[in-house]
Amino acid sequence: MLDISGLSAGYDGSQVLFEVDLSIARGEVVTLLGRNGMGKSTLINTIAGILRPSAGQIRFDGAVIKGLPSYRVARHGIGLVPEGRQVFPNLTVRENLCATAADRFGQTKPWTIEAVLELFPGLSPRLESPGRLLSGGEQQMVAIGRALLTNPKLLILDEATEGLAPLVREEIWRCIERVKAMGQAILITDKNVKALSRIADRHYFLEKGRIALCCGSGALLDNPELRQRYLGV
Numbered sequence: 001m002l003d004i005s006g007l008s009a010g011y012d013g014s015q016v017l018f019e020v021d022l023s024i025a026r027g028e029v030v031t032l033l034g035r036n037g038m039g040k041s042t043l044i045n046t047i048a049g050i051l052r053p054s055a056g057q058i059r060f061d062g063a064v065i066k067g068l069p070s071y072r073v074a075r076h077g078i079g080l081v082p083e084g085r086q087v088f089p090n091l092t093v094r095e096n097l098c099a100t101a102a103d104r105f106g107q108t109k110p111w112t113i114e115a116v117l118e119l120f121p122g123l124s125p126r127l128e129s130p131g132r133l134l135s136g137g138e139q140q141m142v143a144i145g146r147a148l149l150t151n152p153k154l155l156i157l158d159e160a161t162e163g164l165a166p167l168v169r170e171e172i173w174r175c176i177e178r179v180k181a182m183g184q185a186i187l188i189t190d191k192n193v194k195a196l197s198r199i200a201d202r203h204y205f206l207e208k209g210r211i212a213l214c215c216g217s218g219a220l221l222d223n224p225e226l227r228q229r230y231l232g233v
């Protein structure tokens with residue numbers, strides 16, 4: 001469904017990504033791993049149309065999305081949970097969730113606010129609270145709910161549980177597993193290798209802006225050298 005080839009990108013003349021190839025099939029859960037500053041967010045932002053690539057191709061579900069602005073990439077069915085969450089501080093939870101909601105592909109069972117609240121019951125009493133008063137965990141639930149309400153073909157999470165308390169992290173992982181079980185394709189970054197290997201089908205390792213390796217969860221768990229070399233854990 002997502003097919004990236006030879007993708008290069010960067011900022012003002014400093015190249016960060018070098019000829020990246022990556023693909024995700026329908027219903028597949030894929031991770032992007034690598035130490036800080038290796039280019040994970042840069043790749044995600046390039047897919048999402050926030051950054052323009054300098055070379056290469058991005059195809060999504062049969063269409064070329066390379067170089068499209070982010071709102072048009074979203075229309076093709078890519079839902080982003082950005083690094084730092086970016087919940088609108090002056091909108092209520094309900095308004096945040098509805099702000100970008102859409103059912104573009106006529107899903108048989110599209111996401112509704114009720115379905116999001118069933119996934120994250122903790123948001124129910126917060127529906128009329130402004131985004132700026134939410135805890136980090138609540139913000140992440142809103143960011144995930146907001147992306148799901150665009151009914152994406154591919155959900156992208158940049159740092160799924162960063163900065164969250166252990167119990168909240170577990171809740172987020174449980175919800176991501178539920179969403180996966182519904183057949184949702186997901187591209188995800190996070191530092192928690194154990195949780196990722198439980199959830200994901202395949203893992204791409206980024207090293208200095210290049211894909212160094214792609215492997216399954218078994219290889220990731222069984223190979224401490226691999227984790228040490230590419231992740232430092």
Ligand SMILES: Nc1ncnc2c1ncn2[C@@H]1O[C@H](COP(=O)(O)OP(=O)(O)OP(=O)(O)O)[C@@H](O)[C@H]1O
Pocket residue numbers: 011016034035036037038039040041042043
């Ligand atoms: N807006 C920007 N302008 C210039 N350089 C940037 C910008 N954002 C990131 N970079 C640089 O690009 C490189 C890759 O950063 P990126 O944020 O993609 O890494 P990352 O793998 O997501 O790291 P982290 O694990 O810390 O989120 C780094 O060297 C970073 O300093």
Ligand SMILES: [Mg+2]
Pocket residue numbers: 040041042083158
């Ligand atoms: Mg990042």
